[in-house]
Amino acid sequence: PFWLSVLAKAYRLQVRDLVQKARIPVQPSDGCLLLGIPDPAQVLKDGEAFLQCVYEEPDVAHAHGVRRVSKLVIGDVLVYRNPCLHPGDIKRLQAVDKPELMDLVNVLVLPVVGECSVAACCSGGDLDGDMFSVIWASDLVPPMHAMQPSLDYEAVLREAGEPVGAKATTSGRFTEDDLVHFACRVVANDTLGKIAHLHLAFCDHSAQGDLDQLA
Numbered sequence: 001p002f003w004l005s006v007l008a009k010a011y012r013l014q015v016r017d018l019v020q021k022a023r024i025p026v027q028p029s030d031g032c033l034l035l036g037i038p039d040p041a042q043v044l045k046d047g048e049a050f051l052q053c054v055y056e057e058p059d060v061a062h063a064h065g066v067r068r069v070s071k072l073v074i075g076d077v078l079v080y081r082n083p084c085l086h087p088g089d090i091k092r093l094q095a096v097d098k099p100e101l102m103d104l105v106n107v108l109v110l111p112v113v114g115e116c117s118v119a120a121c122c123s124g125g126d127l128d129g130d131m132f133s134v135i136w137a138s139d140l141v142p143p144m145h146a147m148q149p150s151l152d153y154e155a156v157l158r159e160a161g162e163p164v165g166a167k168a169t170t171s172g173r174f175t176e177d178d179l180v181h182f183a184c185r186v187v188a189n190d191t192l193g194k195i196a197h198l199h200l201a202f203c204d205h206s207a208q209g210d211l212d213q214l215a
Contacts, residue, residue: 046114
C-alpha cells in the first residue's frame, strides 16, 4: 500500500503539471535547453544553426548504467525562448554540419548575418547569456506554412514609451541615488510572470488562441 500510494502521488503530480503548466516531457535525444552564442567563424547563413549535444542515456550494458552520447543535429529544428508569448517567437531553423564549429558542444550557434537576429526574434532575446529551447523531433517541428512572422519588439517598445520609473542621468556618471532609483524601477516593472500567466489564460479562453490580435 505504501509504494502504491507513492506511485499514485507521482502520477498525480505529473498529470497536474501536464494540465496546469502544459509541460510535455522531451527526451534528450529529441531536444534540449542550450545557451545561445553567435557564430564565431561566420560560416552560418541566415536561417541556419549549428548544435551538437553530449548527453547521458540509460544503458544496462554499461558499468555505470549510463552511456555518453554525442549527437550532431542535422535537419529542421524548432527554437524558442521563454517566456514565449507571441506565435512569431517560435522560429524554425535548419541545423547544418559545419566542420569549423565542431569544437563547440552543448551550445546553440546562431548566424550573425540576416535581416534580423534570430535571438531578437525569439521574445526579444539576445546572445549575452540567454537560454534557448531546441527541439528536433520530427513530430514536434511544425511545417513551414504554420510558422508566424516575428513580432517587431523595438516598435512595441517605441509605442509603449518610457518604462515606469525611467530616469536618464544628466552628468553621465552613476551615483548612489541612480542605483537606488534603478533598483526601484526593476521592482516596479517586475510583472513578467503576471503578464505571462494572463496571456496564457487569455489564449486558452479565446477561440483563436495565441493568434488573437488582442493577445
